[in-house]
Amino acid sequence: MALERERMINTDDGLDTQASVRRANLRRALQLVFRNPGTQTRAGIARSTGLTAATASSLVAELIDTRLVVEGEQAASTGGKRATTLSIDASHHLILVLVIQPLHADIALVALDGSEVETREVSYSPAERDRLLDEAVAEVAAEFRGRLLAVGVQLPGTTDGRSVLESVQLRWQDVPLAERLEQIVDAPVLLVNDVDAEAIAEAGMDESPSGYRLFIHLGGGVGAAVTLDGELAPGPRDRAGEIGHVQVVFGEAARACRCGQRGCLESAAAMGAMLGEEFSDALDPAAIAELVARADQAQIDEGARALARAIKLIAALLDPTEVVIGGPAAQLGPRFLERVRRETEYPARGTAQVPVRYADPRVSLSAGAAQAALTATLGVRWNPQQLRAAPPS
Template sequence: MLNGDDALDTQASVRRANLRRALQLVFRAPGAQTRAGIARGTGLTAATASSLVAELIELRLIVDGEQAASTGGKRATTLSIDAAHHLIVVIVIRPTDARIALVALDGTEVETHRVTYTEKTRDGMLDEAVADIAREHAGRLLVAGVQLPGTTDGRRVFESVQLDWTDVPLADRFERLLAVPVLLVNDVDAEAIAEAAREDESAGYRLFIHIGTGIGAAVTLDGELAPGPRDRAGEIGHVQVVFGDDARTCRCGRVGCLESVASMTAMLGDDFDDALDDAAIADLAAAADQAGLTDGARALARTIKLIAAVLDAAEVVIGGPARALGAPFLELVQAEIDYTATGTTRVPVRFADAGASISTGVAQVALSSALGVRWSPAQLRAASALRD
């Protein structure tokens, strides 16, 4: 809506850029920002700032709020995010189910659905659910973000071992159903973005590792995703890390892959599914062979040690269903990492923030794609509190 080709120095592109700047100031301090604050923050005149605000209100992106505290003169009117109209569609696709959420502009989830399927029924069930959303909320949808396991350029799924998809034009398919722009996001990238988005400050390199039925990684630098030039960064699940007699056959057909020993399925057995809740995962972990968990932690630690040494990572964060394994598993991993290789330093390992919604990261990517703005950490924490 506010994004476009700003390469040409035209009046329209300058106007769009200023609208984004003004909107970001409101997103940074909803309920506290004012027209005068926007004029100061952008360096524009009061008349221009008021004109920008009027257009943003007309677009139903912001609304007038309460009057600000008096500073001796006329009390200014505060500006807030308009959460009553536009909706961001978030679709989180997993091997056996999908979670579809509608997210308001203030970051709150206003509606959620879960769709279960088999490999044979997946395409039909997803298309039907997406079409239902389009019919029910016609005219209110702004943009859609689709989170999935696999490599993507934002438009096509290059390859997903978990979904058994190769070169699938998924964005085009969903755009025909929704009639709004659709952006595909790798699931681990989305989790890493969600983790960084909730923090007021994030310095240095962070290695984020998702562990579920599959394993993937993402790297952020100062809170921003650091993708590779070929959209393949973080594909560590099928790198060989176990050799000799200990190497197991992986579902990809090779032996010794990280997933073959450190995925949740490898450690907990075939009863594991990404859709299980934390309590069910904890029950599986309690009944699992401790040797399997130890082997998985050891292989994961080897991988972490090498990547963290290359990056000089400030920390390593483990996300996904693995968080339900709790402190015992984290201690196993940390114990394997806690030797100081010559020239390296100790890297802390922790689980991802449990308060982050599964839709936060992909919703943030979709919001930025459509409007060129971001939620503030405080706004995301407030949205999480409302959800809980």
């Protein structure tokens, strides 16, 4: 494509060179259009960046030439010549999102305006998974040749962005998945842990995220992620948020966990622990709601207490602005959420109640991995309105 990939992927602007300054200014201009599509202008970019009008126009010309930005309607008159507005060019570049689960994968093609252009699903057995995933990606790559800007792969397990370090659910360890997929598709591939992806998407719904936010996923397992000022805080070994097997229940109340220990957070607060062995991450919302209706409420309350203990410990250390509970946990309803809130109350002086809420239901499954891939490739973020856009039917 006309856009040379290394120019936009390389975000190292430490070198004081004309090329690196140009790259930084291109990202600044592009982010301003992403932030205010349909109303941003060349003059607005010049004012916001402090660049000259000629430089701003040159940047916009390059962004148009590389099919990242497109001209729109004329802006309202301010007394002089009416400026032309700028929008994101959603007609060409696409981000391929692959959400991998143990027995199926969801595939989405996301345009640069954040909308899902197309969705697909591929089912497989563990023995066929690699082959069918590769074939599905190859099919998309062939169909949209020259249009794929990046690939975001969301999966359960730890990853450094290039390899799957460990995934118990997928039975993968030290799998160089990004390299493998890059041999199929002519675009950079980024791997993202599924809980991290949810946290990224949730942070993207905030107009001006600030401080720490703790995101906790309750599903077949329990995982967490922390964002700081809207950016993921993964830790030096890419294992931040692995809280499922921290012991929070003791004595006779501690139940055996699949990891071999007793009293782990997962053994009490995972959805299966609260709803019974019938629960599976593959169940649809209606089936989960039916399990909730039949569940032992005392068991759900015990899960809420165990989760609250973990939240209190983490919140005391991080002082997060809020705690967000994601995954299928919202199906547990307001009683579970209120129980968690009550159990996290601090009677001690010098402490503050941390807000706890469910994740925003308007976030699409592909949003987090798509945002991570967009930022890694172009260095920009969508605005909340773009992430809230409903996918086409």
